[in-house]
Amino acid sequence: MSPDKRRWNEPHRLVLLAIAVGIVLFAAYNMRWDWLPRYSGRLVEGVGTTLWLLFLTSVLGFLLAVPLGLAQAAGPVWLSAPARAFCTVIRGTPLLLQLWLLYYGLGSLFAYWPEIRQSWAWPYLRSAWPYGVLALTISFAGYEGEVMRGAFAGVPKGELEAGRAYGMSPLTVFRRIWLPRAIHRALPTLAGETVLQLKATPLVATITVVDVYAIISRVRQDTYLTYEPLLLLALIYMMLTGVLVLAFRWLEARVPVKGG
């Protein structure tokens, strides 16, 4: 994005702003919003589920992405080839398909297994939540693993050699220099990936996980309204995206860019 030097209170912007306010007021008065108080509690819970899903799958996915990237950047063939294949398959097929493959495909396998049906894990395996978390996690790992591969490969050799020259063991070099520098290099893409991950979370509603999208679908079924719930949903996601972008900008400002 180019730095925008224009100010918000130029005349044409004030007009556009007025039009925007007008559209919002028109929508507020002429559309039906009486369902909102009845569902507000559940909506907040849904937003919470979405954010928890986002946080959990991003963290787990990133933890998975580090070995995936390392294997591709520096691993032997028997490690790097499967890691590359994994990333290619995940990035080459739609997330919705992966999700349904896990939920319907894997779910139906477990149902045939009497030992699993009687075990303590069955209530969990029968619900949709683990499949949603698993699908979103491997998706994030697939995309971010590719980023981490580039980040690991891009750390200057001299820094690693300097570490070894100081007598650090390979593990210490990795822990003190290679990993932090790679994460540092991958940080700018992390914001974009996390926003993409947020925008992928509503897919889990198709396998009956109750996130904010599922609540809105419920509203649409109950009230037969088409636009109002969807517009509110779009607004909620816009705000979440905005908060995420601001949070990452704050985080990036705290990390020194030029070597400290």
Next chain:
Amino acid sequence: MFDWIAGLAAWELLALEPPGWGGVLLKGLAVSLQVAVGGYLLGFLIGVGGATGKLYGGPILRDILDVYTTLVRAVPELVLILLLYYAGTDALNQIMILFGAERVDISGLAAGIFVIGVVQGAYQTEVLRGAFKAVPHGETEAARAYGMSPLQVLRRITLPGMLPHAVPGLSNLWLIATKDTALLAVVGVAELTLVTRQAGGTTKSYFLFFCAAGLLYLMVTLLSNVVIRRIERYARRGMPTVR
């Protein structure tokens, strides 16, 4: 358990003729590809217009385009597809009624192309705008100084100059477009992912069918990658190799 493994290896379900579902899957793939190609081209038209507007348009047009690209990129594709699908078909019917025509049933295919096109348009606007800006000013000025008409400048300098900067972003968006078509399953367009679930639901061999569909998608991606690499080599001819 044994039923499940038998279902996994029930290759005859993938036969092309009616007892098998292979033909249905391939027809779904054809729909997916049509939507992807149509949506991508529509997005390209929007992108070219949007990039031109953002670079050379007046302040109002630029602000409106900013709102468009920001909104589309901040809202999940799934939500946009639902909104645009209903709003698009509704608006078209309103217009038809306004002109005294009958309500029309809009085919899922056309609606899908429209939806994917609008989403792609926002992303392609940004990619093309960046590529346009990457062409050095001096080159276009030199061309104009040699007396080339604006169209000649576009054909000889701007387009070849921006191509290497546009190809990586545009090819990435093509791959995203092929995968975004799967989201149309949610509004009932009979594309590959939806027919796969129907096939799985009827035969209970979910795993087999989803793997088969995954392979089809993967083949589309890998074939696209081969073509993209060729285009990239062509676009970057005469330039120093990075990477």
